[in-house]
Amino acid sequence: MYDLANPDRFDRFARAATPWSAAGALLLIVLGLYFALFNSPADYQQGESVRIMYVHVPAAWMALMCYSAMALSSVIGFIWKHPLADVAAKSTAPIGAAFTLLALITGSLWGKPMWGTWWAWDARLTSVLVLFFMYIGYMALWSAIEDKTRAARIAALACIVGFINVPIIKFSVDWWNSLHQPASVIRADGPTIHSSMLTPLLLMGFAYALVFTTLLFMSMRTELAERRIARLEAASRAPSQVSVT
Amino acid sequence: MTKRSRRIFLISALFGVASLAALLVLTALKGSVAYFYTPSDLAALAAPPTGILRLGGLVAPGSVRFADGSDATVTFLISDETASTTVTYKGVLPDLFREGQGVVVQGRLNAAGAVVASEVLAKHDETYMPKEVADALKKQGRWQEGETKP
Numbered sequence: 001m002y003d004l005a006n007p008d009r010f011d012r013f014a015r016a017a018t019p020w021s022a023a024g025a026l027l028l029i030v031l032g033l034y035f036a037l038f039n040s041p042a043d044y045q046q047g048e049s050v051r052i053m054y055v056h057v058p059a060a061w062m063a064l065m066c067y068s069a070m071a072l073s074s075v076i077g078f079i080w081k082h083p084l085a086d087v088a089a090k091s092t093a094p095i096g097a098a099f100t101l102l103a104l105i106t107g108s109l110w111g112k113p114m115w116g117t118w119w120a121w122d123a124r125l126t127s128v129l130v131l132f133f134m135y136i137g138y139m140a141l142w143s144a145i146e147d148k149t150r151a152a153r154i155a156a157l158a159c160i161v162g163f164i165n166v167p168i169i170k171f172s173v174d175w176w177n178s179l180h181q182p183a184s185v186i187r188a189d190g191p192t193i194h195s196s197m198l199t200p201l202l203l204m205g206f207a208y209a210l211v212f213t214t215l216l217f218m219s220m221r222t223e224l225a226e227r228r229i230a231r232l233e234a235a236s237r238a239p240s241q242v243s244v245t
Numbered sequence: 246m247t248k249r250s251r252r253i254f255l256i257s258a259l260f261g262v263a264s265l266a267a268l269l270v271l272t273a274l275k276g277s278v279a280y281f282y283t284p285s286d287l288a289a290l291a292a293p294p295t296g297i298l299r300l301g302g303l304v305a306p307g308s309v310r311f312a313d314g315s316d317a318t319v320t321f322l323i324s325d326e327t328a329s330t331t332v333t334y335k336g337v338l339p340d341l342f343r344e345g346q347g348v349v350v351q352g353r354l355n356a357a358g359a360v361v362a363s364e365v366l367a368k369h370d371e372t373y374m375p376k377e378v379a380d381a382l383k384k385q386g387r388w389q390e391g392e393t394k395p
Contacts, residue, residue: 041375045341050373079252115366116339122280160256161263168267177279177301179349184371194374 007084007224014217021214028207035200043197049113054200056106057185058208059099063131064166066096066212070138071163074156086152087227089159090142091219095212097135104128115179123172124180127165134162148227281349284328293354300360301349301368305329309344323348323360331359341367 004010036054043050070092077085107125108118119125138159145151173182184193191198271278281301287293305322312318318335332350342348347368352360374382382388 041377043373044376044379045369046373053373075256078256079249114339114341114369117364117366120280120366123278157256157259160260163260164264164267168271175278176275177281177283179280179366179368181369181371184373187371192372194378196375197373 005082005084010084011221011224014221018214018217021210021217025207025210025214028203028210032200032203032207035203040200041196046114049110050197052106052110054204056103056110057201058205059103059106060128061205062208062212063096063100063103063128064169066092066099067131067163067166070096071159074159077152078156078160087220087223089156091216091223093135093139095215095219097132097139099208100128100132100135104132120179122178122180123176124169124178127169127172131165131169134165283325284323284330285325287330288328293358297351297353299349299351300330300332301347304342304344304346304348306344323350332362333359334362334365336365338365339367341369
């Protein structure tokens with residue numbers, strides 16, 4: 001595992017792993033959606049609308065997971081100055097933002113038939129919206145600062161401070177009266193969801209996780225290639241400038 | 246102190262201070278972060294709130310009355326374990342609205358202490374199961390609607 005911390009080794013590993021990860025994601029999405037849409041029961045309370053859960057809940061899990069991964073990479077990048085960790089954090093942000101947006105949109109589509117409203121300013125919904133803005137802010141920091149080393153340092157600090165929001169999102173439904181219901185799967189006394197509905201949910205969860213690794217490998221390799229190009233350009237420019245002056 | 250341990254110290258301190266700030270803000274906001282009052286919260290207030298408020302709880306079984314005529318006005322009680330509040334509402338109710346269901350209403354208190362609601366939202370709980378399982382569990386007396394874990 002430690003060997004992968006070398007950017008060239010990581011690049012070779014990611015190139016080999018991407019098609020497998022993509023194939024696994026595709027397989028699990030097809031299987032998961034089949035169970036979610038055709039081979040799982042309607043809920044005793046929510047009826048067929050419960051099927052929105054199978055695309056909404058994994059997106060929300062990934063929104064939190066991506067931010068946590070980004071914060072961990074930021075800590076490693078900030079303390080040990082490891083460029084690969086910076087690249088990992090930077091590449092995770094747009095993927096996490098997309099999952100967060102997906103969770104917000106599917107949640108809104110689910111809220112209208114069940115709660116009777118597209119949006120409510122309750123603690124869970126609001127804190128997830130804040131998470132989305134934090135992803136956007138993090139990406140804005142990277143693109144606003146020219147020098148990559150400086151950008152990595154400042155973005156990492158912002159990301160680490162913003163990690164406080166993650167436990168707030170997770171526990172918002174327990175700490176305050178909220179319209180959103182408490183957790184059904186990740187809770188101390190075990191899931192409160194019937195196994196016939198938990199199976200498609202977990203399949204979709206693994207599918208989303210593989211979508212994440214696929215996109216992460218691709219975007220990290222792109223970022224590594226861009227950095228290599230920038231280094232080569234800088235190296236080829238430097239001697240010619242000397243000869244002109 | 247090496248440069249690395251200085252960086253470790255820096256981010257730990259930064260995260261600590263930011264967590265403390267978040268904790269203080271959330272403690273200060275405790276009342277207003279909650280999405281709704283419960284009927285007992287409302288009863289415990291010294292003076293009834295004059296502005297728009299949200300009230301949440303269970304629709305008391307047997308309390309839902311539809312007004313005669315065509316104006317679709319509905320009256321019901323929202324209750325928690327210890328208190329209940331009357332709500333009147335004119336409009337379309339969400340699909341999940343029924344007796345015993347968790348709801349959140351938004352409106353103003355009238356002179357009689359009832360909430361005149363402009364919006365009724367239904368909550369659903371964190372229990373998911375097929376209808377047949379729910380029926381079977383109810384028949385065996387092992388679970389009732391509103392309980393979290395069967």
